[in-house]
Amino acid sequence: MAETKRKSRGEAKGKRGKPSKKQKKGTDTRERKGPRLPNALRKELERLNPVDEGFGSDEDQEEVYGRDLYEYEEELPEEESKKNRRYDPVENLEYQMPEEFEDENVSSDDDNDTRNAGEDGVEDEDEKDDDGRQRTTRITSEAFEGKKKKKNNVVISEAYPESEYNPTRDMLEGEGPVSIGDLLDPLHGVSGYSKLRKRIHHLEKKSVPTPAPLPKADQEKLERKAAYEKSKEELQKWEPIIKRNREAPTIYFDDDMDLGFSTVGAIASEFEPRTEFEKKIASLVYDDQVMEAHQKDGSRLLELNKVSAEDEKDRHNRMAKMRSLLFRHEMKSKHIKKIKSKTYHRLLKKDRLKASSTQSQMDPEAAKELAMKQEYERAKERMTLRHKGSSKWTKRIKERGIDVQDEGTRTAIAEQQHLHALLTRKMNSMKDGSSSSSDDSSDEDDVDVYSAGSDQARASKLLEKAKEKTLNLLDEDDEVPKSGVLSLPFMVRGLKKRNEAAAEEAKLALQEYESWSNQLEDSNGADNAKVAPPSGRMVFNASKKEAPESSNKTQSDNKIRSDNYYGNSDSEDDFEPKENVDIREDRSSDLQNNGGINPVLLHKEFKNHKDSLFKNFDDIVQDPGPKTTHEVSIFASGTWKKMKGGNNADANANKPTRPLESVVLNQNLQEPVKDLDEDSDADSEGQMVDGILTSDPKVESSYELPSQAEIIRQAFAADDVEDDFEKEKQEVLNKENPEPEKPVLLPGWGQWTHVQKKKGLPSWMLQEHESAKRMREETLKKRKDAHLKRVIISEKLDKKAEKLYTKSLPYPFTSKEVYEQSIRMPLGPEFNPATAVGALNRPEVMKKPGVIIKPIEFEEVNPYERIEEQTQSGKKHKKRNKSKSNSSKNGTKVKTKLKN
């Protein structure tokens, strides 16, 4: 029995040890354990072993016990082994009981053996060897085993679930395992033994028990970890590409662009005749003969053009056919003309309309005709007003309800409505147009009025119109209502009064019109001259232009002008009579229109109020001289008086206060300077008055050294300038940070008066004051001009300029300095050379519209490559792209290899 068992065990062992030597060894070590214990239990044991020696000894006993017995190992039920893990050594002992039942399973083992034997035919020798060894070294092995047990005291589980179909060796043998030492001993003395032994020894030293497989969860975790590592590796190879793209200032997506043909010629050259027809044409066109003939002088073409008799006959026949067809057509149309069927004609008309519409689109003549026709239609429609839906027929139909009607009537009604809509639309649009045009015309009228009768005819017309209207108003008899509130006597009286007033006004207006019209007739060229195109100077004339419009100034235009003029001249006479003359003269000479007129004479003439001459002059003045008009406006507005006053004051200041000033105004430093300037002004004026073209010795005198008094003043001026400035600075500081108020003692307020007297101000008041003072000082210290005595820098914030600053740092920046430095360089083409502008302003993504952006492709990139090399100038990049696209076209995709 034992023999066979051992044998079978050996066989099993041999089978196990098949795959490799190492595994064999592993199985060897595994064999040492006695009873087969369920996995969970074993683990528990493993855990306990190092602590509990007694348990180990127990095991020993078991092993001794089980050497010559079959061991039955029952697997623990799953639920027990996994869920309930509270095991004791005592509990464990219980499991030895079932080992004794094992005997029954022998037959099955045999079965196993036989099966194995069949399979293991190859390894017969090995088995035999094993058997021999075991036989010889049984006892020694046992002893050896005992020693060894302590060393490898690990419980090893089986790789597959235990059952009666795959029993362990221990089970089969009932003995301790055979060690390698046992096997080696018989070989003692054989050559190479020492070597083998050394190796074995070495192996044994290193041998470590194979750990138990981890629980499933852990295993999976590990697997996942491994998978993650793998995938990470896979993904990591993309990193340089991504990094490159992220770091690149610009990404180009316009590579790999293939827009196909770029020219029509290119498309045409690719053309291949496919259909029958095309082929035929091609054969004719590309006929060798024809081509040749074309290339040569062309005489051959004539030959090719020769028409055969047959062809001529054919042509003749065709002609005859056509003629007959035409005749038939004529006959048919004659017949049609005679047809009286309405429906037929309607259909015909429809067809014709269609044809005409297409024709109208083609040529303008037809379009014109069509337009005329439509106009006619419209007129007709306006006459009949069919579209209004006011006819008896439509009314009746509407009453009955359109839905009830048959198709024909419904369409007719719809047509009418459509027409109505069309016409009304047209009407509206026409209204708009007319209104705008009328506006224009009225504008024009306005313009005319403003330019005060530039177009005489127009003006007179306007006047006439106005006259007529007023006359009409006058003539109108007011119908006095004979009933109601208005018929009451006081109302009637009131109405009458009003009417009278209106009539009077109208009469006045009429007079005005008449005077204007007279004036219009009078003024021939003068008024025309006034139509000078509006220019910058018109600004000054504006008030005058409006004059004729305003009814308040009932005088004629001429009069107004003359009035202005007199105002002007009078005032100037008052002021500086000579200058007036001079100016006149100068202007006249400037204009050169008034050739040969003596200014003095002119002046006289003005005084004589000779109208005609005056008018002449006025024209000239009006014509190009902006200055005159300006002055006119000045005096008309009455501002000159002010100026005169100012001048008077100046003069006063000049004369009497002079001596005083030098004494009094020492501290007032502004005055002397002013005085000086005024003096010079006055002087120059005087010379101006004296004459323009003559030089005076006085001119030089104004540039003489300043007087002694002034020099003294200037010398004294320096004394308190600094103090003044300091004071000013203090003032500014106080204005911007006012000094805190001094605490004031209110008798009896907060404390008894006697206490107050003793203690003075309460401490909190003093503290508050102190802190306020300190605050002020601190703020003053923070000022930019704190350490500058002679400088005041305004700390006022300019609200308008605030929009020129950013409110907060823009996003990626965290420090103000870096941001400010980064914006120091201008980017525009004015500030940078043309080579740099493009690169400085290139957008982040370069892409042409319509280009499909392909997903990123893997390519090897040197991660240590510098960005700069990748972001080459656009040209280079494009070149690279081109080569890329070419290669891709050929079908072999060649990636750009590592540079450098």
Next chain:
Amino acid sequence: MGVKQDDGSIMPTSEQEKISDELDIRVKKFLRGEKTNLEGLQDKKLKGQLAVREELFGKSAQAAAKAEKWLLPSEGGYLEAEGIEKTWRIKQESIAHEVDILSARSQYDIVLPDLGPYTLDFTSSGRYMAAGGRKGHLAILDMKNMSLVKEIQVRETVRDVVFLHNELFFAAAQKKYPYIYNRDGTELHCLKEHGAVLRLQFLKNHFLLASINKSGQLRYQDVTMGGMVANYRTGLGRTDVMQVNPYNGVVALGHSLGTVSMWKPTSSTALLKRLCHKGPITAMAFHPNGHLMATAGKEKKIMLWDLRNLKDEPLQTLPGNADTLDFSQKGLLARSTSSFVQILRDSSGTQNYNNYMTHKIIKGYQVEKVLFRPYEDVLGIGHSMGWSSILIPGSGEPNFDSWVANPFETSKQRREREVHSLLDKLPPETIMLNPTKIGTVKPQRRKEKKTKEEKEADMEAAVEAVKGIEPKKKTKGRNKPSKRTKKKQEIVANAKRPFLEQQKKEEEQVVRKKQKVIEQVELPTSLQRFSRKKSAT
């Protein structure tokens, strides 16, 4: 070592270094400041982006520097003295012998004894000049072909002439008002609102005509739309010293108390006041780069001030009077008193101005205005007997940028430029002391009071936040709808309370203030004896 040149020769190393140094200087100019400091940055992405940007900036600057180095046609030069020669002893006559005919032509005197003293103005290209005689003579001259474009006599005192954006228009400050004329001498506008203006200045980039009148009122008028942009009382008295800083458009006024005040159209107070002199200020000028200001006082001192870092002391104090001062494009400073003109030059580049040239016109002539002609080495002098023009080598910018100002502009180009400049017109609020600050983060206000709307918005937000909280589900008896609504209302009221309290407090404060004012104003006679007397305290 050396770089191989195109013709095959090898450039010596020292020369190469020189060129690279020169380029470095230019590159620095085009980099417009320090590179961004990326070291403190945490954000990697931003860091990367900024690094790329910086690189682009660097490339751009490099390209610009190279273009400037190799493409600019001419170089400026100065008078250089040999041995014991002194530059200021060199007379105009001796210069005339040395220079080419074209330049020699620009040495001339125009004698107009009757209508003097003349004030001058050039267009930004230097092609046209406007001359205004005190006694009403206005003239426009084409300086290139030395021809008179137009001359008019306005028969009024003319105090100042200034060109507007191009030579087509100019403004003249006359006796009562300033006027705007076109090139043909046609009067286009009379700016009555300005009053009797003493000085006019035109701000090219903003299209503003600034004026200071007799009563010390500073006005800005937009010449495009015609609106009056600003009108401020300076409160510092009458002055006829006004100069615009070409760098930032700030208008500076010199006052009789020795102060210089700087103004912008959007602020009613002076941006900056500085006590420069002990006597009244007679003249003022700004360096074209805007960092240097020269002032002259009656106490016979000329001072140079740094405008970037303000200090109490001037950069340099020069002795001498000046009735008029002007900086040239290259930074020469011309000053003039009576009939003596002196040109100072910063020869060492350390803002230390020395005597460079002197010029004397005929005694008795009083210089009214000195003005450097842009893009030419010419100084125009307006004086009591007309005007003259002298050569000052090294004063003008040798290379003109036709995008900025083109002396050879055709009328078509002028029209184009007019439209462009109108499109690029800057709003008046962009005038500030440091225009590079535009676009940066807004400076913090010292204490920002919240506006009423903001307060309301805050309160609403708080209420909304509270409303969003779902009330707890209470047990059966306590979960009545009435109780729930009550609770809700309570919560909302609680949320509102602090805001309302704040509001109440503020209102009370306002009321108290008002009361105070009222009490101060009128106390009943019976109580007046209790009121604190102001003189006592």
